[in-house]
Amino acid sequence: MPTLIGRLYLLLNLKYRRSRDLINQHLHHMIEQEFQEAPMMRAERKKISLIASLIASLQQDEKLEASKTEEDKKGLSRAEVLDEMLAFLMAGYSTTTAALTWFIHLVSVHPEVQNKIKKELAQYNMQSLSVEQLDSFSYLDCVLREVFRLVPPAFGTLRTLTVDDRLPSTGAELRKGDLVFIAIHNMGRDRRYWSGPVDPDQFYPERFLVEGNDINNNKAASIPFGGSWNS
Structure with missing residues (x-):
C-alpha cells in the first residue's frame, strides 16, 4: 500500500512531473547529439564518455530485438539507454556528494x-x-x-x-x-x-x-x- 500511495503522489505531483520531463528532455537531447556523431569519433570517445559507450551499444532494429529472448537480445533499446543515463545521473549525484563530504572531513582533521x-x-x-x-x-x-x-x-x-x-x-x-x-x-x-x-x-x-x-x-x-x- 505505501508503494501505491507513493506512486499516486508522484503521478499527481505537478512539480515532480515537470522536473522529470525536463530531465528526460535533456537526456533525450544528449542522446540525439551523440547519435549524430560519426561512428569513428564515437569509437575513440567510448572510453571517456558514458553516453558514447551506451550509444555504441544501441540496437539497430528495436522491433527485431524485442521479439527475441532475453539471452538472445543484443544491444540496448533507446528506452534502456535513457534509463541507464538517468540511473547514472542519480547515482552520480549521491556518490559525488558523499565523496566530497568525506574528502572535506578527512582533510580537515589531517x-x-x-x-x-x-x-x-x-x-x-x-x-x-x-x-x-x-x-x-x-x-x-x-x-x-x-x-x-x-x-x-x-x-x-x-x-x-x-x-x-x-x-x-x-x-x-x-x-x-x-x-x-x-x-x-x-x-x-x-x-x-x-x-x-x-x-x-x-x-x-x-x-x-x-x-x-x-x-x-x-x-x-x-x-x-x-x-x-x-x-
Whole structure:
C-alpha cells in the first residue's frame, strides 16, 4: 500500500512531473547529439564518455530485438539507454556528494595532508587549469584515492555471473546466473592487500605514492566505482 500511495503522489505531483520531463528532455537531447556523431569519433570517445559507450551499444532494429529472448537480445533499446543515463545521473549525484563530504572531513582533521595539497596547488597560482595540469596533481590524486579506499561512495556492488566459476581461495563453486556481492568497503581495508607502514583503517594518502606503496597492493583491492575500464 505505501508503494501505491507513493506512486499516486508522484503521478499527481505537478512539480515532480515537470522536473522529470525536463530531465528526460535533456537526456533525450544528449542522446540525439551523440547519435549524430560519426561512428569513428564515437569509437575513440567510448572510453571517456558514458553516453558514447551506451550509444555504441544501441540496437539497430528495436522491433527485431524485442521479439527475441532475453539471452538472445543484443544491444540496448533507446528506452534502456535513457534509463541507464538517468540511473547514472542519480547515482552520480549521491556518490559525488558523499565523496566530497568525506574528502572535506578527512582533510580537515589531517592538517598535514591539507598543507601538502595547498603546496601542490600553489604552483599554478589560481589560474584556470587544463586537463593536463589537473592530471599532474599526483598528491591530490593520492588523497582522492585514499578517500575512496577508506570510505567508498558505495558499500558494495552486485554482479551476475555469465559463466560457471570457482573461488581460488576457498574452492567454492559458483554457477552461471548466481548473484555475487562484492564488498568494496571490506576489500579496501583487507590486510592481505594493504600491509604498508600504516594500518589500513587509518587515513594515509602516501600509501598510493610509488615510493610508499603497500607491498601487497592490488589494483582490484580498491574499486570504489566497480573496477571497469571507465570507472
